[in-house]
Amino acid sequence: MHDIEAIERATLAAVPPRGQETWNDWLLAFDAGTVGRCHSATPLRHEAPAARTLAGLEERYAAQGLATVLRVPELPAFDAFRSQLGAAGYVRTKPTLVQAGRVGELAGGMPPAVDVQLAPTAAPDWEQVFLGEGFDPVDGASRLAILRRGADSVFASVREQGRTIAVGAACFSHGWCGVHGMRTLPAHRGRGLAGAVLSALARRAQERGVQRCFLQVEEGNARARSLYAGRGFTTAWGYAYWRKEEAKT
Incomplete structure (x- = not known):
């Protein structure tokens, strides 16, 4: 397995958002530009998110005056989380591949x-x-x-x-x-x-x-x-x- 956290942090080093935060093994980027990686949250581990993860992320983006946008891996560990997102009104868009x-x-x-x-x-x-x-x-x-x-x-x-x-x-x-x-x-x-x-x-x-x-x-x-x-x-x-x-x- 590739070093997930190193790749995600290296990504934000190249396209730095105005602000960022690590919370419960998620990397949160805060910015208002058009680059999705700069204003979205992504997990640093490919494990099933905890029960209140979505609520916690929404609170943190609301505190920044930003809409909550997530980059969610297309992996089985996130199946239940994606279902939760769909039920909460979130829409899947722009599928992207991380290649090494x-x-x-x-x-x-x-x-x-x-x-x-x-x-x-x-x-x-x-x-x-x-x-x-x-x-x-x-x-x-x-x-x-x-x-x-x-x-x-x-x-x-x-x-x-x-x-x-x-x-x-x-x-x-x-x-x-x-x-x-x-x-x-x-x-x-x-x-x-x-x-x-x-x-x-x-x-x-x-x-x-x-x-x-x-x-x-x-x-x-x-x-x-x-x-x-x-x-x-x-x-x-x-x-x-x-x-x-x-x-x-």
Whole structure:
């Protein structure tokens, strides 16, 4: 079994919410942006939640002036809890896979032919991919602001004819390399740019002595899942967001 708590804490190190709290083996993130991981609660152990878990989580999010949003693993241990959520008016949405792998496989066999630049911050040209054609600018701006708060991160970019066309980021925390923010402009997809970005991030992880890597990908994103499978990622567990209709992830 992968180190669940380390992965969850490393996730929030990369996309830090404005506030967070550990309560009864749950990690609670408090924020108002569009990144679901930054304003949802997730368990640090994959064991059946205690009887009053939902009530306690709702109290804590209410105290922050936020709707309660949960990331619940799609595992048998949470069957009864998911039934409780459904009975309380929560709705399952956005099924997502947590995938893990080895940095050596992520790096690939040969250095990429594509020139990938690495920087400690997200420069304006890196940002433009998030805000560019084919992406939601509001969501992109929110994600950028959160990624910028990440500790010990590196930002990768591929430039062509003076324009950044593909980006990605990695955060080194809790013994893991977490991959985040992978985006390629629609007109440049299918050229192996994302793979080159992954290789560059993995080589930086190797320089840091980090051996394990993880990422999160929406279950329905077949293109990304195929790319990650080719680099040795396998699914550690899946989860879905649970929220009431008025809450947003």
